[in-house]
Amino acid sequence: MPTTLQGPSGGPLPTEAQAAARGAAWESALAGGxxxxxxxxxxxxxxxxxxxxxxxxxxxxxxxxxxxxxxxIATVSGTCWYQYGRSWTEGHAAGWRAALxxxxxxxxxxxxxxxxxxxxxxxxxxLGASMDYxxxxxxxxMEGLPASPDPVVATVPALEFVRLLxxxxxxxxxxxxxxxxxxxGYLGYNDLSTRPLPxxxxxxxxxxxxxxxxxxxxxxxxxxGVLAHTQFSQLLRQEVDKQPxxxxxxxxxxxxxxxxxRGDGVPHHLQTVVxxxxxxxxxxxxxxxxxxxxxxxxxxxx
Amino acid sequence: xxxxxxxxxxxxxxxxxxLRSQNNRGGVFTSDFSVNEFLLVRKAGFEPVxxxxxxxxxxxxxxxxxxxxxxxxTVLSQAMYQAREHAMTRMREEARDMGAxxxxxxxxxxxxxxxxQNILEFVAIGTGVVHAAGHTAFKGPGGAPFTSDxxxxxxxxxxxxxxRPLEMVMGSCVYHVAHRGLFKTMGSVGQNVELTNYSQAxxxxxxxxxxxxxxxxxxxxxxxxxxxxxHEGSHNWQPHVIExxxxxxxxxxxxxxxxxxxxxxxxxVLSVNS
Numbered sequence: 282m283p284t285t286l287q288g289p290s291g292g293p294l295p296t297e298a299q300a301a302a303r304g305a306a307w308e309s310a311l312a313g314g315x316x317x318x319x320x321x322x323x324x325x326x327x328x329x330x331x332x333x334x335x336x337x338x339x340x341x342x343x344x345x346x347x348x349x350x351x352x353x354i355a356t357v358s359g360t361c362w363y364q365y366g367r368s369w370t371e372g373h374a375a376g377w378r379a380a381l382x383x384x385x386x387x388x389x390x391x392x393x394x395x396x397x398x399x400x401x402x403x404x405x406x407x408l409g410a411s412m413d414y415x416x417x418x419x420x421x422x423m424e425g426l427p428a429s430p431d432p433v434v435a436t437v438p439a440l441e442f443v444r445l446l447x448x449x450x451x452x453x454x455x456x457x458x459x460x461x462x463x464x465x466g467y468l469g470y471n472d473l474s475t476r477p478l479p480x481x482x483x484x485x486x487x488x489x490x491x492x493x494x495x496x497x498x499x500x501x502x503x504x505x506g507v508l509a510h511t512q513f514s515q516l517l518r519q520e521v522d523k524q525p526x527x528x529x530x531x532x533x534x535x536x537x538x539x540x541x542x543r544g545d546g547v548p549h550h551l552q553t554v555v556x557x558x559x560x561x562x563x564x565x566x567x568x569x570x571x572x573x574x575x576x577x578x579x580x581x582x583x
Numbered sequence: 584x585x586x587x588x589x590x591x592x593x594x595x596x597x598x599x600x601x602l603r604s605q606n607n608r609g610g611v612f613t614s615d616f617s618v619n620e621f622l623l624v625r626k627a628g629f630e631p632v633x634x635x636x637x638x639x640x641x642x643x644x645x646x647x648x649x650x651x652x653x654x655x656x657t658v659l660s661q662a663m664y665q666a667r668e669h670a671m672t673r674m675r676e677e678a679r680d681m682g683a684x685x686x687x688x689x690x691x692x693x694x695x696x697x698x699x700q701n702i703l704e705f706v707a708i709g710t711g712v713v714h715a716a717g718h719t720a721f722k723g724p725g726g727a728p729f730t731s732d733x734x735x736x737x738x739x740x741x742x743x744x745x746x747r748p749l750e751m752v753m754g755s756c757v758y759h760v761a762h763r764g765l766f767k768t769m770g771s772v773g774q775n776v777e778l779t780n781y782s783q784a785x786x787x788x789x790x791x792x793x794x795x796x797x798x799x800x801x802x803x804x805x806x807x808x809x810x811x812x813x814h815e816g817s818h819n820w821q822p823h824v825i826e827x828x829x830x831x832x833x834x835x836x837x838x839x840x841x842x843x844x845x846x847x848x849x850x851x852v853l854s855v856n857s
Contacts, residue, residue: 286661289794291801294657304653307783320790323797333800333833334807335793340737343809344744356811358789362781366773375775404785404815404825411778413785417813444851549851556854557619557736 316386324390327355328422336419337398342439349443350424354391357420359384364411370531374459374495376414377401377535381455384416384434392428393420397435397442399455401511401535416455436510436537447548450541454503458496461531462488481528485516488530500538509536614710616688620735624687627739629712632683637674637707641666644701648759648824653784655791656824659757663826664795667691667753670705671730678728683711684721685729687738689751691830693818700819710735723749724803731832733810741809746834749803753830754795758788760823785825789813792827805833 288294295303306317316324326332336353338346346353361379365372388396399418419439420432435442435452445452464484470476500507514532521527614631616624624631643666646658670691678686689709696702711728714721723729731748733741741748761780771778792813800808811831817824 286657286664287795287798289791289798291798300654303787304783307787308779311779311783311786323794332797333805335797335800335811335831336807336809337811339810340733340741340744340746343746344740347744353807356793356813358786360782360785360789362778362785364771364774364776364778366771367775372775376777379777402815411781413781415785552852554852554854556852557623 314382314386316390320387321390324355324357324387325392328390328392337400337417338419338439342398345443346421346439349446351439351443352422352424354393354420354422355387356417357384357387357391357393357396358415358417359387360413360415362411362413364409366410368461369410370459370461370533373414373533374457376412377416377455377457380414380416381434384418385432388420388432388434389428389430391420392422393432394423394426394429395433395435395442396420397437397439399434399436401436444549445539448541449545450539451504452537453540454538455535456496456499456503456507456538457533457535458492458494458499459531459533460488460492460495461529462491464528464530466525481516484528485530489514489532492532492534496534496536500536504538504540506539506541507536508539509534511535615708616710616735620688623739624710624712624735625715627735627742628715628718629684629687629738630715632681632711632713635674635678635681635683635686635709635711637670637672637677639666639669639673639705640696641669641703641705642699642701643703643818648821649761651761651764652759653761653780653787654759655788656757656759659820659824659826660755663755663757663828666703666705667707667755670707671751674707674709675728675730678711678730681711682713683728684713684719685723685731685748686711687731687748688734689730689732691732691751691753693816695819703818721747732830733832737810741832741834742837745837746806746809747837749805749833749835750799751830752796752799752803752805752808752833753828754792754797754799755826755828756788756791756795757820757824757826758784758791760784760825762823788825788827789829792829796829796831800833803833804835806835808832809834 286294306319310317323332327334334353335356336343337356338353359380360383361376363372363376363379384396384399396418399416402415402417404413418434433451433453434455436455437445437452442452462484464481466480468478468481470478496507496509512534517529519527519529612631613634614621615634616631621631641662643659643662646656648654648656674686686709689707691707694704694706696704709730721729729748730751731738732751733748761784763778763780796808808831811829814828816826816828818826
């Protein structure tokens with residue numbers, strides 16, 4: 282076991298010039314909406330079985346994947362570091378969509394049919410009004426299927442992916458809806474009043490409905506339905522000297538897009554069991570699935 | 584009370600008297616398994632031998648990245664890599680000394696000592712196990728004990744998926760994310776734009792960590808890496824310095840390979856003990 286640090290694929294560390302060349306390759310690749318040559322090579326080698334596969338699957342998922350003819354190929358990712366100088370809300374939508382695009386690009390190079398177990402991640406650093414939007418998942422190949430020109434992106438783990446497929450439901454992608462709006466004015470209440478505030482209520486309802494409409498439109502481009510697992514909303518008040526206050530409402534909703542037919546049956550029987558796993562059990566762990574804490578709400582104007 | 588016969592088996596009574604050490608290599612076993620984990624490791628055909636620990640206290644030191652440069656901080660990468668490797672090697676040596684075939688449930692932790700922020704403590708701890716029937720084919724590369732960060736439950740499942748663990752593989756990369764130039768920053772104030780040099784830095788760092796891990800998997804001739812995860816961390820470094828750490832268990836098919844069709848289809852269940 283070597284205890285000195287090696288270069289990425291063994292051997293000596295890259296020289297400064299080699300590291301700079303690598304940086305330049307990333308730069309031109311990202312600018313051109315492509316992947317650098319060395320990433321393409323690695324992913325293709327993994328697809329052909331010349332490199333060990335890398336999978337985020339648990340052994341239970343690997344077991345089910347094997348029995349259902351699903352082979353892991355490589356861990357694929359998409360990252361976009363986005364500055365939301367103008368709009369925090371719209372920045373989130375744009376950031377996640379760009380990351381999804383890049384994740385798909387890696388999956389295509391792998392010759393994958395699907396990416397499963399896609400997780401939303403972000404690095405927690407304070408670099409101004411910006412954050413990184415990262416998607417990470419395992420590209421898989423289904424036995425007997427040719428490589429897909431447009432692999433499906435499933436935010437569910439491999440276990441659930443297989444179950445959904447058996448039920449005729451295909452998770453195909455991620456949809457985002459985001460909306461922010463301003464409201465200015467006195468709401469006409471005082472400390473003693475007990476009554477609804479229709480102006481604010483209608484405003485807030487409109488923000489949410491717009492976000493949901495955008496989610497629906499984004500989902501319609503990809504599939505027949507969307508399961509919205511992440512919802513985030515904020516209603517903020519900004520005081521203005523000797524003027525009516527401003528209200529900012531913002532709402533973001535993110536979901537897994539599915540392709541399914543109405544009224545399809547569920548072919549499985551349910552059995553009730555006592556689970557032997559400890560605290561990490563996927564049966565008991567409610568936080569499983571796309572993380573909900575991937576919205577960075579510390580920064581950003583609107 | 585005094586005249587009731589205790590229904591405790593003879594061997595259990597003897598064990599409580601400390602007389603059963605001849606059946607257990609090294610006497611009493613120690614393990615941090617939960618009860619369920621213990622049952623499933625035993626169901627998989629293995630017996631715990633003892634807790635194996637390896638630790639390494641490392642003065643990580645300081646490295647400054649060029650202000651406007653995306654670059655790997657090789658001094659820090661080297662420190663993080665070597666320290667983890669030392670801790671793992673020492674744990675593996677202890678496992679070998681107690682005659683274990685492998686170590687399951689390995690936790691690899693990094694802790695900071697409060698009186699010096701440049702000193703990090705790396706600890707690897709897991710339970711050494713032996714095959715109950717004495718099969719030696721489960722050992723890791725080169726006849727050394729295998730290592731795996733899978734829990735006892737996952738270990739059982741992995742064997743039933745037709746794979747055995749070889750080695751816990753890892754790759755780390757400490758990376759300096761370039762600061763953006765003043766003019767660039769001013770030009771994009773108030774805009775919604777991608778900060779491509781940041782995106783690029785994350786891609787490069789993650790790619791390096793992943794490639795290093797994959798290279799370790801190649802070295803132990805693994806078919807693949809299961810349960811892989813990527814952690815991002817900043818061990819009290821400057822805000823622009825990030826570590827990507829890739830870790831997973833390298834696996835290989837069990838010699839007499841299970842036909843995929845013989846894997847029983849799991850049933851859908853609803854847990855009632857929540």
